[in-house]
Amino acid sequence: MSSKFNPLLNSQTLIQVEGLGKQYQIYDSPRERMKALLLGSGPQRHHWALKDVSFSLAKGQCLGLIGDNGAGKSTLLKLLTGTLQPSTGRIERTGRLTAILELGAGFHPDFTGRQNLYFGGSLIGLSAEEMKRLEPEIIEFSELEASIDRPVKTYSSGMIVRLAFALVTAVEPAILIIDEALAVGDQHFQKKCIERIDQFREAGCTIIFCSHSLYHVRHLCDVSLWLSGGQVQAFGPTEHVLASYETHVRQQDAKGDSAAAANGGAVAPRADRSRDQAGLVSVEVDGLNADTPPLMAGPDLVVRVKARVPGGSRPSFGVMLEQNHGVGITSLATHAEGVEAVPLGDEQWGITLRFPDLPLHSGEYKVSAYLFDTQGLVTLDEWLNALVFKWVAPNLTPGLVRLPHHWE
Numbered sequence: 306m307s308s309k310f311n312p313l314l315n316s317q318t319l320i321q322v323e324g325l326g327k328q329y330q331i332y333d334s335p336r337e338r339m340k341a342l343l344l345g346s347g348p349q350r351h352h353w354a355l356k357d358v359s360f361s362l363a364k365g366q367c368l369g370l371i372g373d374n375g376a377g378k379s380t381l382l383k384l385l386t387g388t389l390q391p392s393t394g395r396i397e398r399t400g401r402l403t404a405i406l407e408l409g410a411g412f413h414p415d416f417t418g419r420q421n422l423y424f425g426g427s428l429i430g431l432s433a434e435e436m437k438r439l440e441p442e443i444i445e446f447s448e449l450e451a452s453i454d455r456p457v458k459t460y461s462s463g464m465i466v467r468l469a470f471a472l473v474t475a476v477e478p479a480i481l482i483i484d485e486a487l488a489v490g491d492q493h494f495q496k497k498c499i500e501r502i503d504q505f506r507e508a509g510c511t512i513i514f515c516s517h518s519l520y521h522v523r524h525l526c527d528v529s530l531w532l533s534g535g536q537v538q539a540f541g542p543t544e545h546v547l548a549s550y551e552t553h554v555r556q557q558d559a560k561g562d563s564a565a566a567a568n569g570g571a572v573a574p575r576a577d578r579s580r581d582q583a584g585l586v587s588v589e590v591d592g593l594n595a596d597t598p599p600l601m602a603g604p605d606l607v608v609r610v611k612a613r614v615p616g617g618s619r620p621s622f623g624v625m626l627e628q629n630h631g632v633g634i635t636s637l638a639t640h641a642e643g644v645e646a647v648p649l650g651d652e653q654w655g656i657t658l659r660f661p662d663l664p665l666h667s668g669e670y671k672v673s674a675y676l677f678d679t680q681g682l683v684t685l686d687e688w689l690n691a692l693v694f695k696w697v698a699p700n701l702t703p704g705l706v707r708l709p710h711h712w713e
C-alpha cells in the first residue's frame with residue numbers, strides 16, 4: 306500500500322509528514338560517549354530508528370499506530386510531539402496538540418496533586434485562570450478528591466496516571482496523541498479514559514493512538530499505520546492494515562508455537578488476579594475425550610466460558626477459534642452481536658457458543674477467550690490458546706473449511 310495514501314483528500318489536513326527519518330548515534334558505553342564528546346569525534350555506530358516515513362492525517366481522523374517492539378512507534382510519536390528532532394524530512398501540523406505520553410513524568414514529587422495541576426497545566430499551555438476554572442472538573446474526573454492535597458510522591462502509579470490523564474484531556478485538543486500509558490490505570494479508569502477518547506473522536510478531534518491492543522485499534526481508528534523496522538509497511542483503512550499485520554503476527558507466532566505446543570499451547574491464567582478483579586474462570590469445549598490433544602466428539606462445537614465480575618455489571622465475552630499452527634478462523638463477541646451473558650450467581654457470568662455441524666476439515670484447533678466490560682471497550686482478561694482440541698471431519702476433503710455453497 307502506498308505510504309502517500311490519503312483517504313480524505315478534500316478534508317482539512319492537520320498533520321503532514323514527509324520523508325521523516327531519525328538516526329540515533331550509538332556508543333558502546335557512557336564512557337565511550339563521554340570520550341567522543343571530549344575528543345569531538347563521531348559516534349561508534351549509527352542506527353536508523355525511522356526512515357522515510359510519509360503520511361497525512363485529516364481533521365477528525367483517528368490513526369492507529371501499530372508495529373512490533375522496536376519498530377519505531379515511540380520515536381515517531383516523540384518526533385510528532387517535538388520531544389525529538391528529526392534527522393531527515395519534515396512535519397507540518399496545525400492546531401493544539403496534546404500528548405498522553407509518559408503520563409505524569411512532568412509532575413514534581415514534592416508538590417501536592419493540586420499544585421502539580423497548575424505546574425503541569427502551565428507546561429501544556431493552560432493559564433492559571435483557565436486552570437482555576439477547570440480544576441474542579443479535573444479533580445472529579447481523576448477521583449482523587451481525598452488525596453489531592455497530598456504530595457505526589459505519596460501517590461501510586463495508578464493515581465499519577467489518573468491525575469495526568471484528567472489534566473491533559475481537560476481541554477479538547479485539535480490533535481490528541483495516546484500511547485500505551487493507559488495500560489497502567491485500573492480497569493474502571495481505563496474504561497473512563499476510553500469513553501473520553503471516544504467523545505473526543507465523535508467531536509471531530511484528530512487522534513493518533515499507538516497500541517499493541519489490536520482490539521482497541523480496530524474499535525477506535527479509521528486509518529492505521531504499520532511500522533516495521535522504522536519504515537512504513539502499510540498505511541490505509543484500519544481493516545486492510547490490520548489484516549496484513551495479523552497475518553504477519555500469526556506467522557511470527559507459528560514460529561514460536563512449537564515450544565508452546567508441548568503443553569497444549571495454553572497460556573496460563575494470570576496468577577496475580579485478586580478476588581476483587583474481574584477475570585475468566587473457565588473455558589470448556591463439550592465432548593472432549595482423554596487423548597492429548599483431546600478429540601472432539603462433534604458434530605457441534607460447543608464452547609462454554611465462565612467469568613467472575615465483582616460489582617454486578619454484565620460483562621461481554623469474546624471467543625476466537627484458530628488452527629493450532631496456522632490461520633485464524635473466526636472471532637466472535639457478545640457485545641458485537643447484541644447477545645447478553647447469563648448471570649450464574651456468586652458474581653459469575655457465562656456464555657455458551659455453539660457452531661452447529663462444525664464445518665471445519667480435520668485438524669487441530671485452538672480456542673482463546675476474552676472478557677470485556679459491558680460495551681466491549683476494555684479487555685478485562687484474556688486466555689490465549691486456552692484449549693487445543695483435535696477434530697476429525699466426517700468427510701475427508703482437503704482445505705480448511707466447508708463453506709456454505711451450492712453447485713450451479
Ligand SMILES: Nc1ncnc2c1ncn2[C@@H]1O[C@H](COP(=O)(O)OP(=O)(O)OP(=O)(O)O)[C@@H](O)[C@H]1O
Pocket residue numbers: 329330331352353354372373374375376377378379380381
Ligand atoms: N535513544 C536511543 N538511542 C539509540 N537507539 C534507540 C534510542 N531509542 C530507541 N532506539 C532504537 O530505535 C528503534 C525504535 O525504537 P522505538 O522505541 O521507537 O520502537 P517502538 O516501536 O516504540 O517499540 P516498543 O513497541 O517496544 O515500545 C529500536 O531499535 C530502539 O532500540
